[in-house]
Amino acid sequence: MREVAERAGVSIATVSFVLNGTKPVSPATRARIEAAMAELGYRRNVVARALARRRTNILAMVYPALDHRIGSAAAEFFTSAADAARTLDYHLVLWPVGSDGADLRELVGQGLADGVVLTEVQLHDPRLAILQETSTPFTLIGRTAEPGGLSYVDIDFDATVDLALQHLHDQGHRDIALISGDPRFEDYGPYVRTEAAYLRLAKDPLVVPSANTPASGKAAASRLPDHITAVLVLNEYAALGAASTRTVLPLLMTPETAALSTTPLTYLRTPAAELGRLATQALIQQLQGAPTPTPHLLPATLQERP
Amino acid sequence: MREVAERAGVSIATVSFVLNGTKPVSPATRARIEAAMAELGYRRNVVARALARRRTNILAMVYPALDHRIGSAAAEFFTSAADAARTLDYHLVLWPVGSDGADLRELVGQGLADGVVLTEVQLHDPRLAILQETSTPFTLIGRTAEPGGLSYVDIDFDATVDLALQHLHDQGHRDIALISGDPRFEDYGPYVRTEAAYLRLAKDPLVVPSANTPASGKAAASRLPDHITAVLVLNEYAALGAASTRTVLPLLMTPETAALSTTPLTYLRTPAAELGRLATQALIQQLQGAPTPTPHLLPATLQERP
DNA sequence: TCCCAGGACTGAAACGGTTCAGTGACATCG
DNA sequence: CGATGTCACTGAACCGTTTCAGTCCTGGGA
Incomplete structure (x- = not known):
């Protein structure tokens, strides 16, 4: 930076001003400084900058x-x-x-x-x-x-579950279960809050746990009683497995995961x-x-x- | 850091020495300095350190x-x-x-x-x-x-393909195809090198492309002629789809992806x-x-x- | 013509560490 | 007993910026 300043015939402070646009600099000097920077291939040192400004960006x-x-x-x-x-x-x-x-x-x-x-x-x-x-x-x-x-x-887990139940209800489903997450993760917000919302909103709630794998999801789905016609699935990979046996609605899926399904899927997209x-x-x-x-x-x- | 030095009755240089173990410091002063640091809750500023040492780690x-x-x-x-x-x-x-x-x-x-x-x-x-x-x-x-x-x-794509072909050969397979990647990625090393290795090592090579989705992999597998008894698959998600129709051997899969398969899978694990x-x-x-x-x-x- | 305001630029002090040439004090050696 | 080392520690320069209080110059108003 000092070299740039010398070459442009100004002080390093002025160089700093054009670099940051901190203070007005006349077009002529600005041009000289920019030329000098280009010729020298100057790049400002972000570490020093961070130290002086007390923030790193x-x-x-x-x-x-x-x-x-x-x-x-x-x-x-x-x-x-x-x-x-x-x-x-x-x-x-x-x-x-x-x-x-x-x-x-x-x-x-x-x-x-x-x-x-x-x-x-x-x-x-x-x-x-x-x-x-x-x-x-x-x-x-x-x-x-x-x-x-x-x-x-x-x-918004409440709104999400509400939306999901509403959608399935519109399709004619009345008995809707929830395949939730692994109960060992009892301190994990999405599991707890989804379950709570479901228990509050569903007519005749039934929750079964599942790990986040297709195999586990499939197993969970097969354990459901026959009167259940549709199921909400919390974990996206579990949903993949469950989808082969039931009408499922994944609650929090990404498009990438949805693309892994062999059959086209209706799902709720995580607003990630x-x-x-x-x-x-x-x-x-x-x-x-x-x-x-x-x-x-x-x-x-x-x-x-x- | 200056405060620490004052409180311990030493210079900041000495504080720096104990912080980095740069120079020997007597046990007594070291103890005083460490006490002072603890009392003040001192944390060294990595930005300043990086500036002075000209490296950030x-x-x-x-x-x-x-x-x-x-x-x-x-x-x-x-x-x-x-x-x-x-x-x-x-x-x-x-x-x-x-x-x-x-x-x-x-x-x-x-x-x-x-x-x-x-x-x-x-x-x-x-x-x-x-x-x-x-x-x-x-x-x-x-x-x-x-x-x-x-x-x-x-x-090592050569060794990987060799290992794969060898394994399938041991299982009795003689006609082995390769489901490769999307040919649009012609500048992507894994695709190019795997194909090259396969073309060099396989008896009667047959390569078909596929995008990295199960659907695409399944479609590619279904296009293979009947005498093909096994297939190497480059893309892991394509392999998932192809596996439902053929004997497949995924060439570069991670355990996470393998866990998504509904049927247990033999695969080559990427040494990621x-x-x-x-x-x-x-x-x-x-x-x-x-x-x-x-x-x-x-x-x-x-x-x-x- | 003189004064003053305002714009453009400068000098130097931070920022918070590291590092290196010294400085004493003390022990060792001839 | 003086010269020589050694050890523990200090002072100050330096890392490359930003920032702020000034300085200098110019033009406009009175």
């Missing part, structure tokens, strides 16, 4: 990648969030951490990321405490049991891209000093069989 | 996430690479870029990442030129048409975790001044049906 999406593999919904969160960040002049990277929070503590408060998008949120998530005690700005994709005051975006985008925008607003952003709850949307 | 895995979604193999690369990086005291993050290279150029040479792991490498990959002209250390997962002198890890690990290690060796690391070629390994 980097956002970390933390994902417990060291534990679960990245699923199709997570991939969609990531892609759309990264995209949204880019249009707002931030970088969003996927930061792998274990789920225990040790790595998270290391990442945070060291000034590397300006803020954090937290995914795979548990109802009682120990990672929140870390973020709060280090006063790191953050937004959740998902939410805890008591998310009051937090910045989050999440699926929208959530990723909203989360990023909420986080950035927060960074720019907006007050507590209003949380967003989005329902999955009906995707009719082609 | 961050590695970027660049993935064209803005174009394709992240597949199961990519997820596995990422996870294992991040893990390997961690044990060597580096952080590896997933950096989303478009495939055109504009974002890559921005990322690189700005001093944010010490090195790059490049994925989804094309046979003629324009991104290589960018990395080379900015003299960024990098390692490929995959390889270009002429990878001489480059640091890379990749699948190993490749991710090796790539990271090669990159870090390079950063630490080792000469050109020797490339690694790994075959997929046979995973017998349970």
Whole structure:
């Protein structure tokens, strides 16, 4: 940068001004500086910039990648969030951490990321405490049991289940079961909230668990009593298996997974891209000093069989 | 850091020494400094540290996430690479870029990442030129048409196809076809190299293309002449569909995808975790001044049906 | 003609660490 | 007893920007 300044016959401060558009610079000098930068192949050092400004313009999406593999919904969160960040002049990277929070503590408060998008949120998530005690700005994709005051975006499970039941009812189904998730994940919001919504809304509720594999879904479906004519399925891979035996309606599926079905499928599409985008925008607003952003709850949307 | 130094009655240099173990410090002062750090809740600022040392200890895995979604193999690369990086005291993050290279150029040479792991490498990959002209250390997962002198890890397609044909031959199959990838991806190494290996090794070769979906794989399989008794399938999702009609042997599958099959599957497992690990290690060796690391070629390994 | 406002640019102090040439104090050696 | 090392620690330069209080110059108003 000093070289650029010398070559253009100005001070480094002026170079900085044209780089950032911070202060007005006459067209003539601006041109000289830009020429000098081009000739020297100058690239500003983002680390030094980050140090001086006390922000890096980097956002970390933390994902417990060291534990679960990245699923199709997570991939969609990531892609759309990264995209949204880019249009707002931030970088969003996927930061792998274990789920225990040790790595998270290391990442945070060291000034590397300006803020954090937290995914795979548990109802009682120990990672929140870390973020709060280090006063790191953050937004959740998902939410805890008591998310009051937090910045989050999440699926509107009530509306989603309602939509699903309504749709099946319109098709003439009256006895509708739910194939839910593995009951061991009792602290996982989507499972708990979907079940709760279903139990509240369904006429004659029947819930059976299933792991997130086609085989498990198929087995669960075959255990259903005969009067059940249709079934909501929470896990997308379980839905794939169950679909071979019953009328199923997957509640949270991505188009990628739907494409894996051999028969065309009507399903509820996870609003993953929208959530990723909203989360990023909420986080950035927060960074720019907006007050507590209003949380967003989005329902999955009906995707009719082609 | 200055506060820590004052509280411990030493200079900031000494604090730095205990932080990094750079120089010997007497046990007594070390204890005082550590106490002071604990009391103040001090965390070193990684940005300042990176500026002073001219390296960030961050590695970027660049993935064209803005174009394709992240597949199961990519997820596995990422996870294992991040893990390997961690044990060597580096952080590896997933950096989303478009495939055109504009974002890559921005990322690189700005001093944010010490090195790059490049994925989804094309046979003629324009991104290589960018990395080379900015003299960024990098390692490929995959390889270009002429990878001489480059640091890379990749699948040994010859050995993989050989292993596959051998296995099917042992089972009594003599007429073995290949369901390959979408011919539009003519610059994609795995497709090209697998086909080449198959054409060279198979007795009476027959190649049919397929997109990476079960439906497409099934259609491709149904188009095969009757004397074909077994088929190698390149794309894992295509393999899922083809498996319902023929004896198939998927060439590059991940366990996650295999779990989606309703019937148990014998398949060749992509050595994704190993490749991710090796790539990271090669990159870090390079950063630490080792000469050109020797490339690694790994075959997929046979995973017998349970 | 003089004064003053405003625009364009400069100098130097941060930002928070790392690193290296020194500085004492103390032990060792001839 | 003086010279020489060794060990623990310090001071200050440096990493490459941003930022802010000034300085200088120009033009317009009185």
